[in-house]
Amino acid sequence: MHTIIERVTQDIVARSTKRRQAYLARMQAQADKGISRGNLSCSNLAHAVAPFAASEKQSLLDTQRANIGIVTAYNDMLSAHQPYQHYPEQIRQLLFAHGHSAQVAGGVPAMCDGITQGQDGMELSLFSRDLIAMATALSLSHNTFDGTLLLGICDKIAPGQLIGALSFGHLPTAFVPSGPMGTGVSNSEKARVRQEFAAGRTGKTELLNMECGAYHSAGTCTFYGTANTNQLVFEAMGLMLPGSAFVPPNSELRQKLTDKISLHLTTITRQGAQYRPLSQVMDENAIVNGLVALLASGGSTNHTLHLLAVAQAAGFTVTWEDIDALSDAVPLIVNIYPNGPDDINEFQASGGVPAFLTRLHELDLLHMDATPMYGTMHDYLNIPSLDTHGELVYTPAKVPDTSVVIARSATPFSTNGGIKVMHGNLGKGIMKVSALAPENKIVRAPVRVFATQEEVQTAFERGELNRDVVVVLRFNGPAMNGMPELHKLMPILGKLMSDGLKVALVTDGRLSGASGKVPAVIHVTPEAKTGGAIAKIQDEDDVELNGETGELQVFADLDNRPCAPTPELSYHEGLGRELFQMFRNQVSSADTGASVFFQGGDE
Missing domain, CATH: 3.50.30.80 (IlvD/EDD C-terminal domain-like)
Known part of the structure; x- marks a missing residue:
């Protein structure tokens, strides 16, 4: 392990002692109450299972079987979230067939910064993260679940879901990605047309045609913005299946990965053989791995807010100074737009997150003793595919010699991190x-x-x-x-x-x-x-x-x-902005995560 990585990790642990102990004590107290459905009254349970068929009710009422809560950010305006429309039914059918159950615990709002940029609604964007955290907690508050699947990808949505889920950190939790859209208009052409429009040398029709060619189908936008940074960083933190972040929507491999994560979660609930709650996964090693991945990939600056807020939700105090110190040790080894000309699909073709993590492991920049929600961190160096029988298999990731988006370990794109x-x-x-x-x-x-x-x-x-x-x-x-x-x-x-x-x-x-x-x-x-x-x-x-x-x-x-x-x-009137005055009054500074929940420091 690189000495600076180790030192920053220990600094985080030292300054977070009281907060982390309090968080773990709270999670343990919730876990000690046992399987949640076992504590509900008959009337409570009847309400919880009322819409299900008789055979399905038996699974839901049997506390020896796992009931998974799905928190979904589905809507059909966000391209990245549109594929989630059919995920709950796929998950439910699979788990009922294996003797378990799943329910949509609730939905959370999902706004798109690409739609609201430059508009009044953008003033609610950052606050939506903490609102989503509250909506996630409210969804899980029925207290009938043994694990949580989070269906969310984009900018404030996935961090907000994670913050909310951490209040239920006694439950095993995983993200279920949906993947990026195919490559459309090149990034250089996008930049050219936008600048020509800004200069008045091209019209709105040409600009709109270009934009619709760039953002053209279901899936995340293909540039390396906050949405795709969420996916890369959360995979590096062990919060989803290895290699699952950037598999295309609606592909057979994507469906197999969704099945696998759903079944796997039932094995790490209290009813399973290897109980692994979110509070155990989200430790200091996972957080530092996420920060390293952010810097080494040149990820979104929004994560200098989000990762601080996520860390606080898990009982840790992370600072910008930690990020700065890590940046001196972590080289930039990914070159995706806006850092380079290629997009996330080219990154995936070069081995994706498993190849990226393999490079970081070679440089001793990862805590390989972190506890991901699936297997060990060594499993996250493998990439998924389908064999000749259509079955999911994992093989060691390898960066192609021709790759221009993931650097060879000896020749990084920059000796320092991207932030x-x-x-x-x-x-x-x-x-x-x-x-x-x-x-x-x-x-x-x-x-x-x-x-x-x-x-x-x-x-x-x-x-x-x-x-x-x-x-x-x-x-x-x-x-x-x-x-x-x-x-x-x-x-x-x-x-x-x-x-x-x-x-x-x-x-x-x-x-x-x-x-x-x-x-x-x-x-x-x-x-x-x-x-x-x-x-x-x-x-x-x-x-x-x-x-x-x-x-x-x-x-x-x-x-x-x-x-x-x-x-x-x-600023404070119209489009619902008047409802968020309490957020503006309460929000912390940017260097403590711009959160309405946490004010920084050890508490």
Whole structure:
């Protein structure tokens, strides 16, 4: 084990002692109550089994047989979640045939950042994670289940389901993926058309045709954004079957994997031979493996929020400083868009997550003694396929010699991880460096300050940004407006960069998980709404962001400056935003996970 990996792991354990002990004690107390259905009254049980046929009721009422709760994020607007429509019936039929049972415990909301980007609804996106956690807990609160299958993939949905399931950590739990859509329009062509549209050189019809060609069928979007980062990281943490993250939807292999995970879960319930609850799987080793996988793959910066919140739900305190320390030890060994030209399907063709984990294992960067929900971590170095009889088999993963998306262990794409923690007199922030050209990792330029994306767009259209510039977009943090993704900025800033200008972004808001070509320090904390230094910066101040050293500096005396007044904007009304004021009042800072449940520190 690499010494830095070991040290960071021990640091997490040491600072989390009280919180982790309290969490495990709570889970043990729930487990000690025994099989949950055995504690229900006859009336309770009758309600729980009422809609089932007589033969199925016998399985549900028999506490020696496992009853699996399904928490589904199905809807037919999200391409990644549309395949989940028929999963519950497939799982139910399979388990009833094997003497067990399954029920849909509940559904959780599932919003798509791709649909809400640049729209008012995006201001609810981050908060949806914690709402989904609550909905997951509410779904499981009927307390009739012996294990949990989570049907969820995308940005805030899967982390939210995991946070909620961790409140029921005495139950074995697994994610059931659905897989990515096929490759459509190339990523370079997408970027070209979007920039041409931003510059006014192409029309909406051409843009819409391109977008519909890129997002064209069921499955996750093919770029390496937050949804696919969820899948890669959660597989590395042992929360799903080995090699299952990126198998295409509706394929025979995908159906076999769904069957296998469903049956496997019954073997690790209290009724099975190898009880393995989620609280045991989600230990410090799994969390650090997830952080290593995030960095080594150049994954979404959104996980600098989500993994901190997930860790807290499991009783651990993880910090941005942990991520920064790991980044010094973890090389970048994956090259998927936006870090490179190829997409997630090419990654899967190169061996997928098992090949990726094999590389990390060769570099001594994984806790191979972690306890995944299936087998051991060595099983996660194998890739699934179907034999000539259509049966599921696993074989050791091997990266093809021709692969351009998974690096050979001796020649990483970068010696450092894909995410850098930035520090300086503007506060702390996150910078995704994996997709940056070397000449764009350091930018120093005068500032233009804005409060909304629309203000930036107007300045761009007027030609006011046709110079070297650091765009500062503030009052977009979690306490202000829920930290929406600033999707409108990327075509604008990308166009300025393509014109040869030195351009960067500094913001207390978020960017899309697929962003990264534009040098940007995001999630800046303290945010402007709570009096952070970013609220004191002014037009024409000189700012430098250095993605090599991690420095974020404004060359001005901020000590005697007042904070800019909070702008009078209609962030809190319309499209349901008025219902989320309690979230804005309660949310923690970005560097503690931007959570309404946890405030950071050992408790």
